[in-house]
Amino acid sequence: MRHGIERSRELRRNATDAERLLWRYLRHKQCLGQRFRRQHLIAPYIVDFACLEQHLVIELDGSQHADAHRYDTQCTHYLSYLGWHVLRFWNHDVLKQPEAVITAVINAFTRKSQNC
Secondary structure: OOHHHHHHHHHHHOOHHHHHHHHHHHHHHOOOOOOOOEEEOOEEEEEEEEOOOOOOEEEEOOHHHEEEEEEEHHHHHHHHHOOOOOEEEEHHHHOOOHHHHHHHHHHHHHHHHHHO
């Protein structure tokens, strides 16, 4: 567990450009008043962003993830099994169309609240 916390801190310090940009939109409850955490440990995985209250995970994938499809699929299935809803976006989409990504996140909150 200790290793996971240290790795989370390291990932926050070395965030990608896409992660830094999306964090500007998510921090301080800017997205529908929901609180997000960065590089949050949901053992054994560390997710890019997590809204604990809504059980929503946002994962950003770069070009290095093209070969990690199997790992990403396993992670998504595991988190879904635990009751998390996982949204995945390419870094390129966050950098080029951040408003569209935020709209997709807001839509996920809206759909989730309609299903309750």
